[in-house]
Amino acid sequence: xxxxxxxxxxxxxxxxxxxxxxxxxxxxxxxxxxxxxxxxxxxxxxxxxxxxxxxxxxxxxxxxxxxxxxxxxxxxxxxxxxxxxxxxxxxxxxxxxxxxxxxxxxxxxxxxxxxxxxxxxxxxxxxxxxxxxxxxxxxxxxxxxxxxxxxxxxxxxxxxxxxxxxxxxxxxxxxxxxxxxxxxxxxxxxxxxxxxxxxxxxxxxxxxxxxxxxxxxxxxxxxxxxxxxxxxxxxxxxxxxxxxxxxxxxxxxxxxx
Amino acid sequence: xxxxxxxxxxxxxxxxxxxxxxxxxxxxxxxxxxxxxxxxxxxxxxxxxxxxxxxxxxxxxxxxxxxxxxxxxxxxxxxxxxxxxxxxxxxxxxxxxxxxxxxxxxxxxxxxxxxxxxxxxxxxxxxxxxxxxxxxxxxxxxxxxxxxxxxxxxxxxxxxxxxxxxxxxxxxxxxxxxxxxxxxxxxxxxxxxxxxxxxxxxxxxxxxxxxxxxxxxxxxxxxxxxxxxxxxxxxxxxxxxxxxxxxxxxxxxxxxxxxxxxxxxxxxxxxxxxxxxxxxxxxxxxxxxxxxxxxxxxxxxxxxxxxxxxxxxxxxxxxxxxxxxxxxxxxxxxxxxxxxxxxxxxxxxxxxxxxxxxxxxxxxxxxxxxxxxxxxxxxxxxxxxxxxxxxxxxxxxxxxxxxxxxxxxxxxxxxxxxxxxxxxxxxxxxxxxxxxx
Ligand SMILES: Cc1cc2nc3c(=O)[nH]c(=O)nc-3n(C[C@H](O)[C@H](O)[C@H](O)COP(=O)(O)OP(=O)(O)OC[C@H]3O[C@@H](n4cnc5c(N)ncnc54)[C@H](O)[C@@H]3O)c2cc1C
Ligand code: FES
Ligand code: FES
Numbered sequence: 292x293x294x295x296x297x298x299x300x301x302x303x304x305x306x307x308x309x310x311x312x313x314x315x316x317x318x319x320x321x322x323x324x325x326x327x328x329x330x331x332x333x334x335x336x337x338x339x340x341x342x343x344x345x346x347x348x349x350x351x352x353x354x355x356x357x358x359x360x361x362x363x364x365x366x367x368x369x370x371x372x373x374x375x376x377x378x379x380x381x382x383x384x385x386x387x388x389x390x391x392x393x394x395x396x397x398x399x400x401x402x403x404x405x406x407x408x409x410x411x412x413x414x415x416x417x418x419x420x421x422x423x424x425x426x427x428x429x430x431x432x433x434x435x436x437x438x439x440x441x442x443x444x445x446x447x448x449x450x451x452x453x454x455x456x457x458x459x460x461x462x463x464x465x466x467x468x469x470x471x472x473x474x475x476x477x478x479x480x481x482x483x484x485x486x487x488x489x490x491x492x493x494x495x496x497x498x499x500x501x502x503x504x505x506x507x508x509x510x511x512x513x514x515x516x517x518x519x520x521x522x523x524x525x526x527x528x529x530x531x532x533x534x535x536x537x538x539x540x541x542x543x544x545x546x547x548x
Numbered sequence: 549x550x551x552x553x554x555x556x557x558x559x560x561x562x563x564x565x566x567x568x569x570x571x572x573x574x575x576x577x578x579x580x581x582x583x584x585x586x587x588x589x590x591x592x593x594x595x596x597x598x599x600x601x602x603x604x605x606x607x608x609x610x611x612x613x614x615x616x617x618x619x620x621x622x623x624x625x626x627x628x629x630x631x632x633x634x635x636x637x638x639x640x641x642x643x644x645x646x647x648x649x650x651x652x653x654x655x656x657x658x659x660x661x662x663x664x665x666x667x668x669x670x671x672x673x674x675x676x677x678x679x680x681x682x683x684x685x686x687x688x689x690x691x692x693x694x695x696x697x698x699x700x701x702x703x704x705x706x707x708x709x710x711x712x713x714x715x716x717x718x719x720x721x722x723x724x725x726x727x728x729x730x731x732x733x734x735x736x737x738x739x740x741x742x743x744x745x746x747x748x749x750x751x752x753x754x755x756x757x758x759x760x761x762x763x764x765x766x767x768x769x770x771x772x773x774x775x776x777x778x779x780x781x782x783x784x785x786x787x788x789x790x791x792x793x794x795x796x797x798x799x800x801x802x803x804x805x806x807x808x809x810x811x812x813x814x815x816x817x818x819x820x821x822x823x824x825x826x827x828x829x830x831x832x833x834x835x836x837x838x839x840x841x842x843x844x845x846x847x848x849x850x851x852x853x854x855x856x857x858x859x860x861x862x863x864x865x866x867x868x869x870x871x872x873x874x875x876x877x878x879x880x881x882x883x884x885x886x887x888x889x890x891x892x893x894x895x896x897x898x899x900x901x902x903x904x905x906x907x908x909x910x911x912x913x914x915x916x917x918x919x920x921x922x923x924x925x926x927x928x929x930x931x932x933x934x935x936x937x938x939x940x941x942x943x944x945x946x947x948x949x950x951x952x953x954x955x956x957x958x959x960x961x962x963x964x965x966x967x968x969x970x971x972x973x974x975x976x977x978x979x980x981x982x983x984x985x
Binding site for chain 2: 292293294295296297298299300316318319320323324325328330332333335337376379380381382383384386387467468
């Protein structure tokens with residue numbers, strides 16, 4: 292929709308002091324979908340030219356914040372495609388939406404948050420003065436629509452670890468192909484370690500790590516200890532989300548054990 | 549750097565506004581085939597191609613289209629030949645009201661083989677209110693369902709809708725698909741309360757805003773009430789509301805209307821109107837509303853009408869039945885989501901007759917009601933029924949289309965009637981556009 296309060300448009304590459312009412316513009320699929328009357332100026336990341344996907348010799352993959360969901364969906368790794376298809380958004384939105392925009396929008400049902408959490412992603416953040424810091428995704432997305440971003444700070448990229456030997460994926464929503472009410476991902480490394488990522492059912496992402504696959508009871512207990520809140524909105528009742536989480540967690544444990 | 553975008557092969561250099569989306573930019577260039585169903589990325593009615601890639605133009609920043617080639621449904625046919633997808637939508641009649649069709653055609657035209665094999669996933673970004681998707685999947689798969697009405701076998705033949713060619717090419721004209729030069733825009737300030745009395749409205753700040761032409765409140769509205777759910781027989785429904793009332797009876801009820809040169813100014817004007825409410829106890833449940841002592845929605849009571857009916861003799865039927873199953877059944881109130889947004893355009897003709905263009909399935913009752921609540925005599929009130937973007941029961945009347953929302957056509961009509969309107973025939977008619985969605 293037209294953002295009527297926006298008065299100015301600047302290329303993000305121009306060094307210009309951050310002002311109240313400024314917003315980074317990535318794909319615009321979240322920004323342009325709501326009135327956002329607080330917005331005065333858009334700082335367009337469209338011209339940054341950041342390489343979408345850069346793999347280092349250790350098998351780590353740096354995903355630029357501006358990498359589109361469509362670009363990621365075309366990646367051969369199955370988990371990437373599974374997570375892209377977990378969007379309520381269609382492929383026509385993937386053509387514009389970015390991975391960074393998904394992390395920064397910080398919706399509980401953000402499948403790029405799920406993906407990068409599961410792969411132990413680290414967020415590279417740049418402050419207006421150029422200072423850089425990194426945060427794990429679980430410390431970057433701190434709540435429903437809330438991130439650790441400071442005023443004017445930019446998410447430059449998220450780097451995910453070498454791909455685990457095996458992954459398992461579970462997702463459910465109230466309607467077929469709908470918005471996730473629970474999205475869980477399990478990973479199993481070559482050394483036997485297992486992780487479980489819980490998203491969508493909770494306001495923020497959670498990641499549990501086990502040196503060896505846990506028993507059903509151990510896993511249940513770990514989830515109970517970890518999750519303090521079950522997310523509640525019209526996309527699913529908290530009790531149902533909790534139920535799905537325990538069910539999927541156990542299925543993933545069995546699949547990866 | 550000067551702005552330039554190619555739209556259907558034609559170069560445009562008008563600079564977009566900084567926060568403008570591609571959808572409105574294209575419509576301002578006359579591409580009315582680019583529809584607005586939601587303006588938030590959900591419905592796909594606004595789908596266009598940017599360099600061949602399908603995107604939702606309501607989310608696509610217009611500035612970014614600079615240097616690129618945009619194709620809308622109007623540009624899909626080449627050399628007078630329909631695009632194969634347009635032809636297939638005709639052959640299978642993959643539409644009913646046709647409001648979603650341009651978007652479906654544009655998305656379908658961009659699908660590859662793998663996507664065609666999984667239509668629910670590939671088309672989940674396009675919504676259709678009317679077809680149930682069956683006719684659309686027929687169209688996408690190239691099934692032909694239309695028949696020719698041959699002499700002697702015409703009755704019962706599945707003939708094509710006459711407006712089909714316009715629908716698939718984006719040239720069918722719906723309510724707001726019209727360019728009214730000098731049109732003003734109306735936005736409504738709505739009540740945050742379920743029940744309240746408007747004690748005071750301060751419009752000074754809004755009126756001081758550049759571009760704002762008028763602000764209407766209950767003080768400007770006729771005291772006469774009308775029915776927001778009127779049927780053909782006006783006695784069927786009680787006159788329950790004023791165009792702008794000093795009592796609000798639901799959250800979202802219109803409180804003030806701001807008319808301005810641009811939508812932006814009208815919206816900002818709404819934010820600057822200051823309203824003092826005296827909040828009253830509210831009842832929002834029909835059963836509670838019937839209890840003694842329940843807050844009164846209208847001074848006349850909470851019952852507006854009763855309907856009793858039976859077919860045959862129910863008592864005798866029960867008495868004679870071998871078994872009786874008796875329950876109270878509740879159904880939720882469901883409103884189908886018509887894809888066309890609610891809105892109306894009104895203008896005064898050179899002879900001062902009022903024309904209102906809206907999406908409705910009936911002409912006479914909205915015109916009569918508009919005359920009731922503006923001061924325009926019915927004889928001078930013309931009602932233009934444009935192509936209707938998902939008609940059905942909810943667009944039978946001008947405001948039932950909008951249920952508890954605004955009878956936008958009444959507002960547009962009233963505004964066009966009351967705004968400073970040039971009366972000379974040499975001046976273009978001054979219109980008001982009232983998109984209520
Ligand atoms: C129909 C539809 C369905 C959707 N379904 C889902 C869904 O299932 N799950 C979901 O999570 N989302 C969904 N979305 C929301 C949105 O499309 C996605 O979250 C998308 O990934 C956002 O990315 P973007 O690049 O478009 O972000 P933008 O809209 O450009 O930005 C989003 C926010 O992040 C900020 N931002 C963007 N990039 C950066 C950066 N690099 N550094 C700092 N701040 C930044 C912006 O200022 C803005 O506040 C849906 C949207 C639509 C329209
Ligand atoms: S998706 Fe753009 S108008 Fe609905
Ligand atoms: S034909 Fe699809 S919305 Fe009416």
